[in-house]
Amino acid sequence: MLPKIALLFLALSAAAVVGVRLRAQPAPEPAPYRNPALDVEQRVKDLLARMTPREKAEMLAGSGWMESQPNARLGIPAIKMADGPMGVRNWRGSSAVTNAAATAPVTSTAMPAGIGMASSWDIDLVARGASVVAQEVKALGRDMILGPTVNINRVPLWGRNFEGYGEDPYLAARMGVAYIKAVQAEGVIPSVKHFAANNEEYERHRIDEKIDERTLNEIYFPAFKAAVEEAGVWAVMSAYNKVNGLYCAEDPYLLTDTLRKRWGFRGFVISDWGSTYSTDATINAGMDLEMPGGEPMRIWADKPETKRDGNGSGWLTADKVMEAVSAGRVRQSAVDDAAGRILRVMFTAGLFDHPHAGGGEVDTPEQRQVARTAANESIVLLKNSGGLLPLSAERSRKIAVIGPNAAVARTGGGGSSLVRPKYAITPLDGIKEAAGPRADIVHALGVVMEGEDAGKPPRELREEAVTVAHHSDAAIVVVGYSPKLEGEGHDRLSMDLPAGQDELIEAVAGANKNTIVVVAAGAPVTMTKWIDRVPAVVYAWYGGQEAGHAIGDVLFGLVNPSGKLPVTFPKSFQDSPAYGHYPGENLHVEYAEGIYVGYRGFDKHNIEPLFPFGHGLSYTTFVYSQLKIAFPTVSVSVRNSGTRAGAEVVQLYLQPPSSRVDRPVKELKGFARVTLEPGETKTVSFTLDKAAMSYYDSAAHDWIAEPGRFRVQVGASSRDIRATGEFVVAK
Numbered sequence: 001m002l003p004k005i006a007l008l009f010l011a012l013s014a015a016a017v018v019g020v021r022l023r024a025q026p027a028p029e030p031a032p033y034r035n036p037a038l039d040v041e042q043r044v045k046d047l048l049a050r051m052t053p054r055e056k057a058e059m060l061a062g063s064g065w066m067e068s069q070p071n072a073r074l075g076i077p078a079i080k081m082a083d084g085p086m087g088v089r090n091w092r093g094s095s096a097v098t099n100a101a102a103t104a105p106v107t108s109t110a111m112p113a114g115i116g117m118a119s120s121w122d123i124d125l126v127a128r129g130a131s132v133v134a135q136e137v138k139a140l141g142r143d144m145i146l147g148p149t150v151n152i153n154r155v156p157l158w159g160r161n162f163e164g165y166g167e168d169p170y171l172a173a174r175m176g177v178a179y180i181k182a183v184q185a186e187g188v189i190p191s192v193k194h195f196a197a198n199n200e201e202y203e204r205h206r207i208d209e210k211i212d213e214r215t216l217n218e219i220y221f222p223a224f225k226a227a228v229e230e231a232g233v234w235a236v237m238s239a240y241n242k243v244n245g246l247y248c249a250e251d252p253y254l255l256t257d258t259l260r261k262r263w264g265f266r267g268f269v270i271s272d273w274g275s276t277y278s279t280d281a282t283i284n285a286g287m288d289l290e291m292p293g294g295e296p297m298r299i300w301a302d303k304p305e306t307k308r309d310g311n312g313s314g315w316l317t318a319d320k321v322m323e324a325v326s327a328g329r330v331r332q333s334a335v336d337d338a339a340g341r342i343l344r345v346m347f348t349a350g351l352f353d354h355p356h357a358g359g360g361e362v363d364t365p366e367q368r369q370v371a372r373t374a375a376n377e378s379i380v381l382l383k384n385s386g387g388l389l390p391l392s393a394e395r396s397r398k399i400a401v402i403g404p405n406a407a408v409a410r411t412g413g414g415g416s417s418l419v420r421p422k423y424a425i426t427p428l429d430g431i432k433e434a435a436g437p438r439a440d441i442v443h444a445l446g447v448v449m450e451g452e453d454a455g456k457p458p459r460e461l462r463e464e465a466v467t468v469a470h471h472s473d474a475a476i477v478v479v480g481y482s483p484k485l486e487g488e489g490h491d492r493l494s495m496d497l498p499a500g501q502d503e504l505i506e507a508v509a510g511a512n513k514n515t516i517v518v519v520a521a522g523a524p525v526t527m528t529k530w531i532d533r534v535p536a537v538v539y540a541w542y543g544g545q546e547a548g549h550a551i552g553d554v555l556f557g558l559v560n561p562s563g564k565l566p567v568t569f570p571k572s573f574q575d576s577p578a579y580g581h582y583p584g585e586n587l588h589v590e591y592a593e594g595i596y597v598g599y600r601g602f603d604k605h606n607i608e609p610l611f612p613f614g615h616g617l618s619y620t621t622f623v624y625s626q627l628k629i630a631f632p633t634v635s636v637s638v639r640n641s642g643t644r645a646g647a648e649v650v651q652l653y654l655q656p657p658s659s660r661v662d663r664p665v666k667e668l669k670g671f672a673r674v675t676l677e678p679g680e681t682k683t684v685s686f687t688l689d690k691a692a693m694s695y696y697d698s699a700a701h702d703w704i705a706e707p708g709r710f711r712v713q714v715g716a717s718s719r720d721i722r723a724t725g726e727f728v729v730a731k
């Protein structure tokens with residue numbers, strides 16, 4: 001055996017030899033794909049050329065619940081995803097996992113639901129909100145946010161209405177584009193979802209929707225088209241449902257012909273979680289990345305409830321993809337294309353060059369401020385008879401705050417979009433703060449939220465509420481839904497408020513003539529039982545973590561309400577254009593109302609809604625004048641004729657000329673949110689482009705702008721037109 005000293009000598013001389021060798025051979029040039037100075041296409045090409053067929057196949061499925069497949073040999077990172085769109089949600093598993101108390105919580109700023117953001121009609125605000133979300137994605141060490149949701153609110157009962165931007169394709173497109181651009185500007189990958197026509201939760205994995213080509217193009221596609229053409233979106237998520245007989249994840253018409261060939265999409269298509277049902281058809285249709293993947297997918301796929309719900313998964317594993325290629329059912333070039341599209345987005349987003357390490361701050365004071373402004377702007381004042389609102393602590397000393405949503409913060413609807421904020425302000429606390437120390441605020445539950453437990457008999461609860469209302473100067477009843485009753489995976493059973501809430505409102509209104517109803521819900525509710533008996537109604541949607549402050553601010557006039565409805569409120573579900581064509585039979589649903597969704601249907605059939613699309617009151621008044629049309633420009637002046645500063649959303653609707661096809665009475669083609677001091681006047685202008693005048697011709701498979709006389713209607717809602725004019729498009 002050698003003495004220790006000799007061993008040390010040998011080791012040192014070996015190290016010296018290695019050192020000499022290292023010095024003798026200069027470090028190899030980094031591969032071109034690692035060079036941030038090179039063009040993205042060059043980097044993609046270079047990297048693809050270095051990958052084995054198996055490595056490319058591996059790119060087509062996730063490695064975990066929310067991670068794509070990394071490649072250690074080539075230094076390809078995983079794309080680390082998180083759900084949104086209203087904030088960053090825990091990414092560690094399905095809702096069952098992340099909702100469990102044992103799972104380490106991930107907290108982030110909770111923005112208002114999409115429907116609330118849309119109610120602001122404030123493009124800049126939507127962008128600021130999305131920037132907050134993207135900054136928090138990075139702060140938490142993730143790369144991709146699974147949003148925005150731009151599906152159209154077709155049926156008031158859809159469980160996910162709250163996530164989207166309402167019933168109008170133009171409005172949804174404007175909001176979606178703003179969100180996507182802001183997220184991408186942060187180097188975060190958005191994923192506009194769910195393509196296409198995910199408009200009901202009922203049997204969402206099995207339902208087959210029959211939708212004609214014109215309706216798809218005029219109603220259900222525009223927000224996705226704008227996402228691709230205007231925002232250059234990096235990723236699109238395909239939907240669970242079938243459209244015209246094919247699953248969205250295996251539909252070449254959707255994923256290749258429409259997205260890529262017609263619109264020029266250059267990013268990747270990601271499946272919804274458990275929305276794949278085949279290997280060959282899925283890849284050949286143009287689906288790039290199947291999620292989830294790896295072991296978490298296998299554990300989840302084996303669960304009886306996963307199968308029962310109709311989830312499909314595990315079809316794009318490397319083995320299956322390789323086998324499909326070697327059997328000639330899938331071309332190698334299709335696999336290369338899919339891997340290339342994923343890599344292109346990764347390079348564009350900077351994931352190779354500036355990985356998001358995490359460890360950053362979330363919920364900063366600036367981010368909270370955005371959440372509060374957003375919550376304020378999202379609130380819609382639906383009714384305010386006799387000027388009951390705003391309340392003042394002078395006039396109303398004692399105020400009763402009642403209802404199942406008063407002392408609990410309903411920040412969002414249920415499912416994958418529900419984030420966990422660090423704190424959330426309840427309406428009760430927000431009202432107390434806004435009312436100030438001189439007000440006497442009393443609280444009563446009144447009725448328990450359906451499905452929750454109050455520990456007291458219903459009669460006793462209601463009597464308590466009536467008593468406090470009776471002895472107060474004003475009563476605020478905060479009603480609505482909960483994430484359990486309104487959320488992903490199930491539709492609402494009816495448009496009515498949950499059990500006992502109508503009765504509570506009626507009882508309180510009977511005890512106090514100054515009753516104000518505040519609704520926290522994600523979609524319209526029936527109000528016919530009590531709407532004529534209460535002087536004021538405020539729609540607060542799900543307002544995120546600052547909802548309570550926003551409600552207090554609006555009720556007490558610290559903020560002048562400015563929200564406008566992005567969806568028509570029918571008097572009853574029967575009045576909704578989709579009524580009778582939902583949820584379908586034997587797993588088939590026909591979108592028989594065609595393009596007449598939302599106000600387009602109410603206008604066509606001349607049905608009086610409870611509150612029209614675009615409606616929303618203010619504490620001030622606005623006067624419209626001087627509509628000028630110098631085609632393609634339309635301008636109008638708006639004056640604040642009241643005594644408070646406020647914002648008005650000026651809406652431009654276009655009524656088409658007599659046409660060779662059936663066209664809606666009018667359609668939203670422009671809007672502008674304008675803030676005015678008392679007495680101030682501003683002129684807003686709109687530029688109409690060819691798209692504003694066109695309809696989709698399903699024979700030509702293209703948009704057609706017909707010549708003729710167009711009527712311009714500018715107003716404060718779709719049924720409150722303040723100025724009209726016309727222009728003629730010559731042949």
Ligand code: BGC
Nearest residue numbers: 083084146193194272273416
């Ligand atoms: C939802 C998607 C979501 C995904 C991941 C699905 O069930 O439909 O919107 O992004 O789950 O959580």
